[in-house]
Amino acid sequence: xxxxxxxxxxxxxxxxxxxxxxxxxxxxxxxxxxxxxxxxxxxxxxxxxxxxxxxxxxxxxxxxxxxxxxxxxxxxxxxxxxxxxxxxxxxxxxxxxxxxxxxxxxxxxxxxxxxxxxxxxxxxxxxxxxxxxxxxxxxxxxxxxxxxxxxx
Numbered sequence: 001x002x003x004x005x006x007x008x009x010x011x012x013x014x015x016x017x018x019x020x021x022x023x024x025x026x027x028x029x030x031x032x033x034x035x036x037x038x039x040x041x042x043x044x045x046x047x048x049x050x051x052x053x054x055x056x057x058x059x060x061x062x063x064x065x066x067x068x069x070x071x072x073x074x075x076x077x078x079x080x081x082x083x084x085x086x087x088x089x090x091x092x093x094x095x096x097x098x099x100x101x102x103x104x105x106x107x108x109x110x111x112x113x114x115x116x117x118x119x120x121x122x123x124x125x126x127x128x129x130x131x132x133x134x135x136x137x138x139x140x141x142x143x144x145x146x147x148x149x150x151x152x
Contacts, residue, residue, distance in 0.1 A: 021119065022116060022119060023037055025115040025116070025118070025119055026111075026112045026115045026116060028115070029111040029112065029114060029115035030107075030108040030111040030112055030115075032111075033104045033107050033108040033111065034078055034104065035080070035104055035105065035107075035108035037112065038071060039071060039074070039075055039080070039108075040105060040108055040109065040112065041061055042057065042061065042063075042068070042071050042072065042075065042081075043075065043080060043081070043097055043101055043105045044105065045057060045060055045061055046081060046095050046096065046097045047097050047101075047102065047105065051095075052086065052094045052095065053086065053092050053093065053094060053095070054068060054069070054072060054083075054093060054095060055092075057072075057095055072095060075101070078100075078104075079098055079100050079101070080097065080098055080100055080101030080104060080105070081095055081096065081097055081098065081101055082095075082096055082098055083095060084096065
């Protein structure tokens with residue numbers, strides 16, 4: 001007997017619920033650091049050093065300009081990022097991570113990992129690898145990339 005096709009709407013809703021659960025658990029765990037997942041995404045991208053301007057940052061992580069400005073403002077208020085005039089274009093700002101930003105990002109990362117490990121306990125190691133591989137393939141399809149995620 002052949003398996004029935006998956007209802008795309010049901011699968012989409014399930015993926016959305018999984019995202020909500022993971023985000024809520026991770027954000028709750030890292031609350032003491034003042035960093036949520038959307039903050040961490042911005043901080044990690046800036047930390048990598050390949051992106052300097054807000055415009056490049058927004059394009060790289062797929063966040064619209066007004067949302068990105070709110071996130072960067074929040075991170076700047078917490079002294080985790082700072083804006084400075086770009087050396088090559090005085091009209092533009094560079095975004096740089098501060099030492100405090102580096103420290104708190106590391107702390108939040110450990111808390112995020114702990115929360116997500118708890119969620120993954122319902123899967124055995126092989127299932128975790130399979131989920132990782134499937135999700136990597138799913139999210140990289142628009143870029144024509146091959147999955148380069150690390151194997152655990």
